[in-house]
Amino acid sequence: xxxxxxxxxxxxxEKGKYVELRCDPISGHTALYWYRQSLGQGPEFLIYFxxxxxxxxSGLPNDRFFxxxxxxxxxxxxxxxxxxxxxxxxxxxxxRTGPTGELFFGEGSRLTVL
Amino acid sequence: GENVEQHPSTLxxxxxxxxxxxxxxxxxxxxxxxxxxxxxxxxPQLIIDIRSNVGEKKDQRIAVTLNKTAKHFSLHITETxxxxxxxxxxxxxxxxxxxxxxxxxxxxHLIIQP
Numbered sequence: 001x002x003x004x005x006x007x008x009x010x011x012x013x014e015k016g017k018y019v020e021l022r023c024d025p026i027s028g029h030t031a032l033y034w035y036r037q038s039l040g041q042g043p044e045f046l047i048y049f050x051x052x053x054x055x056x057x058s059g060l061p062n063d064r065f066f067x068x069x070x071x072x073x074x075x076x077x078x079x080x081x082x083x084x085x086x087x088x089x090x091x092x093x094x095x096r097t098g099p100t101g102e103l104f105f106g107e108g109s110r111l112t113v114l
Numbered sequence: 115g116e117n118v119e120q121h122p123s124t125l126x127x128x129x130x131x132x133x134x135x136x137x138x139x140x141x142x143x144x145x146x147x148x149x150x151x152x153x154x155x156x157x158p159q160l161i162i163d164i165r166s167n168v169g170e171k172k173d174q175r176i177a178v179t180l181n182k183t184a185k186h187f188s189l190h191i192t193e194t195x196x197x198x199x200x201x202x203x204x205x206x207x208x209x210x211x212x213x214x215x216x217x218x219x220x221x222x223h224l225i226i227q228p
Contacts, residue, residue: 042203043158091157100146100165100207103226105157108163
């Protein structure tokens with residue numbers, strides 16, 4: 001596709017449920033990032049993939065959060081036992097090279113945990 | 115890790131006037147400083163970036179300056195127009211192995227008054 005695609009655009013779930021958010025990066029981009037953006041805040045780094053491997057997962061808040069990128073393209077962010085504090089917009093971004101290349105963001109997945 | 119402070123949080127200027135947004139960073143090893151613009155409900159988009167080996171960069175009405183000694187960088191928008199109204203985020207990336215994600219500031223809501 002022409003840009004970074006994220007699905008679903010909106011997800012409402014109940015506390016304690018499991019959620020998966022998907023990111024389809026720009027074709028050929030080797031670097032993929034997940035960020036979380038709360039209302040009135042800047043994007044907060046979660047995890048960075050270079051190819052299939054997680055090069056840096058230091059931003060994941062706890063072990064309820066996990067992300068995979070098995071074939072070096074599409075990535076899935078997985079959140080177990082969701083909590084109300086997980087409510088935010090989850091942004092995916094990709095880059096042709098790495099962290100000093102331009103990041104192209106998707107429109108985000110808005111997660112609401114009731 | 116890196117810490118980025120951004121101010122002001124809200125900036126209102128008359129159309130045609132200039133706007134300046136300032137950021138400071140904590141990691142003296144940081145070497146890449148992008149600025150992103152985010153319109154309401156939209157994805158962040160890169161508008162300009164600067165690397166640590168230059169002190170200023172210009173692109174039409176937008177310029178960024180970097181003072182490595184003081185660890186601060188600024189965004190300057192001249193001849194502001196209504197379409198410049200948005201939230202602007204500064205970011206910084208350290209040089210640690212290429213694995214670190216960008217650290218963003220909290221954003222500046224720029225309002226252009228007609």
